[in-house]
Amino acid sequence: MTALMETDGFFNEENGDNNNVNNNTLVGVPLVFIDSDNEKILMEKELCNEKQDTHHEDQDSSSAEQEQEQDIGSNDEGVIQDPALIKLKIKKSLLEFRGKVEDAILKNYLLKHPPKKEDLKDISLWGVPLLPSKAHEGTDIILLKFLKAKDYKVSEAFDMLQKTLNWRIENRIDHILDEEDLDAEFEHTSVLNSRDKEGRPVCYHFHGVFSDKSLYKNTFGTQQKREKFLRWRIQLMERAVRKLCFKEGGVDSVIQVFDLKHASPQGMKELESISKKALLLFQNYYPELVWKNIVLHAPFWTYTSQVLFSRFMSQRSKKKFILVRPQRITKTLLKFIDPEQLPVEYGGLRREKDPDFSPADKAEELYIRANTISTVEFPVTEPGVTVTWDVTVLGWDVLFKEEFIPNDEGSYTILLQNQNRVGESIRNSFYINEPGKIVLTIENGNYKRRRMFYRSKSRITVPMFILLSNSS
Numbered sequence: 215m216t217a218l219m220e221t222d223g224f225f226n227e228e229n230g231d232n233n234n235v236n237n238n239t240l241v242g243v244p245l246v247f248i249d250s251d252n253e254k255i256l257m258e259k260e261l262c263n264e265k266q267d268t269h270h271e272d273q274d275s276s277s278a279e280q281e282q283e284q285d286i287g288s289n290d291e292g293v294i295q296d297p298a299l300i301k302l303k304i305k306k307s308l309l310e311f312r313g314k315v316e317d318a319i320l321k322n323y324l325l326k327h328p329p330k331k332e333d334l335k336d337i338s339l340w341g342v343p344l345l346p347s348k349a350h351e352g353t354d355i356i357l358l359k360f361l362k363a364k365d366y367k368v369s370e371a372f373d374m375l376q377k378t379l380n381w382r383i384e385n386r387i388d389h390i391l392d393e394e395d396l397d398a399e400f401e402h403t404s405v406l407n408s409r410d411k412e413g414r415p416v417c418y419h420f421h422g423v424f425s426d427k428s429l430y431k432n433t434f435g436t437q438q439k440r441e442k443f444l445r446w447r448i449q450l451m452e453r454a455v456r457k458l459c460f461k462e463g464g465v466d467s468v469i470q471v472f473d474l475k476h477a478s479p480q481g482m483k484e485l486e487s488i489s490k491k492a493l494l495l496f497q498n499y500y501p502e503l504v505w506k507n508i509v510l511h512a513p514f515w516t517y518t519s520q521v522l523f524s525r526f527m528s529q530r531s532k533k534k535f536i537l538v539r540p541q542r543i544t545k546t547l548l549k550f551i552d553p554e555q556l557p558v559e560y561g562g563l564r565r566e567k568d569p570d571f572s573p574a575d576k577a578e579e580l581y582i583r584a585n586t587i588s589t590v591e592f593p594v595t596e597p598g599v600t601v602t603w604d605v606t607v608l609g610w611d612v613l614f615k616e617e618f619i620p621n622d623e624g625s626y627t628i629l630l631q632n633q634n635r636v637g638e639s640i641r642n643s644f645y646i647n648e649p650g651k652i653v654l655t656i657e658n659g660n661y662k663r664r665r666m667f668y669r670s671k672s673r674i675t676v677p678m679f680i681l682l683s684n685s686s
Contacts (some may be wrong), residue, residue, distance in 0.1 A: 283395060287441035304358075307366040310358050313523075314372050319345050326380045339379065342460050352460030359466075363501035363530065378499045379591040390449050391456075400433075400446040406454055408555040408564060408573070414505055415454045416551060422476030424485055434484035447492045451500060458503075469550065475511040475540075497531045504534060506550065510560075512537035523600040544608050553577050553606060553667040558639045563604045563667065570602045570641070577604065577667040582612070582658040592652040593668045601652050602643040603670040611633050612664055613657035615643060620650035645675055 318324040319334050324344075328334055337344050357371075360378075364370035382388060401422075406417045424430045434440050454468045461650035496504055538546045544561030554573045556562020563577060582588045592601055607614075616630040630644060630652075644652060658664045 231566050269295045307361050307368055310368045316346050340455050355460045359502040380537045381499050391452055396446040404450055410469055410550045411552055416469045417454055418471045420473050425476045444488050467503050469506045471508045473510045507534050508536045510538050510543050511540050561606055575669055577669040580666045582656055582664040584661050584663050587657045590654040594646045595649050599645045600643055600645045600675040602670050604641055605668045606639040608665040610637055615655040618655050619653055620648050
C-alpha cells in the first residue's frame with residue numbers, strides 16, 4: 215500500500231524527482247489561468263486546436279499499426295520519413311524487445327524478486343502470456359504498448375515493463391478485484407457503464423459529488439481512507455482492462471471522462487493529490503491503455519491544463535487530454551460516443567436500468583436546418599399499443615411539439631407537449647387506442663442547424679381500466 219501513496223506530491227520513478235506542483239488546480243486537473251490581454255490570442259489557438267482535433271478524430275478508425283507509424287513518422291527536423299522505413303523501425307524494435315523479454319524470462323531476471331525458474335515461464339500481464347515463444351496473439355500487442363509509450367526505445371520499454379510487473383506484485387494488483395470490494399463505498403464517484411464508437415470502455419469520474427463536505431471528509435479524512443480511494447481508482451481501471459481484447463482487431467484501450475461540474479478548487483487538496491497520483495500510476499503502469507482523458511466543465515477562463523506542461527507527464531500522455539467547456543460537452547462527447555451509449559445527463563439517450571430501451575436500440579439522426587421546421591412521425595396501424603420515444607437535440611433551444619394525430623378525420627388530435635426545450639433529453643410515451651401517428655415537430659429558429667437523434671418502440675398494452683373491469 216505504501217508504494218501507492220509515498221508523498222503528498224508526485225514521485226517520478228523515472229527521474230527520481232519529487233516534483234513541485236502548481237496550486238492553480240481544479241480538483242485533480244491543474245489549470246493555467248489566462249490573463250485578459252492574452253485571452254483572445256489563446257482562445258484563437260484553442261479554436262485552431264479544436265479544428266485539428268476534429269480532423270484527427272475523423273481518422274480514429276485507422277489501425278493500430280498506422281498509428282504506430284505516425285508516431286515515429288518524422289524525425290527531429292519534422293521531415294516525413296519513408297513509410298517503409300517506419301515499418302522497418304517498428305518491426306526491428308519489436309523483434310529486439312521480444313528477444314530481450316524472452317531472455318529475461320528464461321534466465322529469470324525479469325522480476326526484482328523472481329520465483330522459481332519454471333514458474334516465470336507462465337508469467338502474464340492482463341491475462342496475456344509475456345513469453346514470446348508461446349506465440350500468443352496478444353503478446354506482441356502488449357509489448358508494442360510499452361514500446362510505443364517509450365517511443366520504441368527498447369531498453370526504456372524493458373525497464374518500464376519490469377517496473378510494471380514489480381509494482382503489480384508488490385501491491386497485489388492481480389488480486390485487487392477478487393479480494394477487495396470497494397464498490398459500495400465509492401460507486402457514486404465513478405462508473406464504468408458504456409462504450410465508445412470503437413467499442414472502448416468509457417469510465418466516468420464525478421468530482422462534483424465531493425462538494426458535500428461531509429462526504430469529502432468521510433472519503434479523504436485519513437491517510438488510510440485516501441489510500442483506499444486510490445485503490446478504488448486502480449480497481450476501476452483493472453475492471454476496464456478486463457473488458458479489453460488483446461488480439462488483432464480487438465479493443466485494447468479505454469476512455470476516461472472527468473466531470474468537474476460543481477467541483478470547487480477550494481479545500482480539495484487531498485482529491486487533487488490522489489487524482490494526480492492516479493494519472494501518474496496509469497501513465498507508468500498502464501502504458502497506452504488510456505486512449506483519451508476528456509475533462510468536462512473545464513472553466514472558460516482556462517486555456518489548457520497544467521497537466522499538459524507538468525514534468526511528471528510524458529509528452530504522449532499530455533496529448534491524450536481534451537478539455538471541454540460546458541457549451542460543447544454533448545457535441546464533443548458525440549464525436550467519440552454514440553447517443554445510445556451516452557448518458558442522458560450529457561445529452562445522450564442512455565439511462566441506467568432502462569426498462570424501455572437498450573444500447574442496441576439504435577437512434578436515427580436528423581439535421582434541422584436553420585430557421586426551418588422539421589417533423590418526425592411514428593405511425594401506428596394497430597390500436598392497443600403504447601409508443602415510447604427518445605429524443606435529444608444538440609444545443610436544444612428549439613420549439614418542440616409532440617402530438618397524436620389519428621387517421622380518422624372525425625377524431626381529435628391530442629397535443630402531448632408544446633414548449634421551448636433547453637438542455638436535456640426527452641423520454642415520453644402514449645397509449646394509442648386507434649390507428650394514427652405520433653408526430654414530433656421541431657422548429658429551429660436559430661441561425662445554425664441543429665442535430666437531432668431519436669428512436670421509438672411500440673409494445674402491446676392492456677389499459678389499467680380494462681384490467682380493473684375484468685377483475686371486478
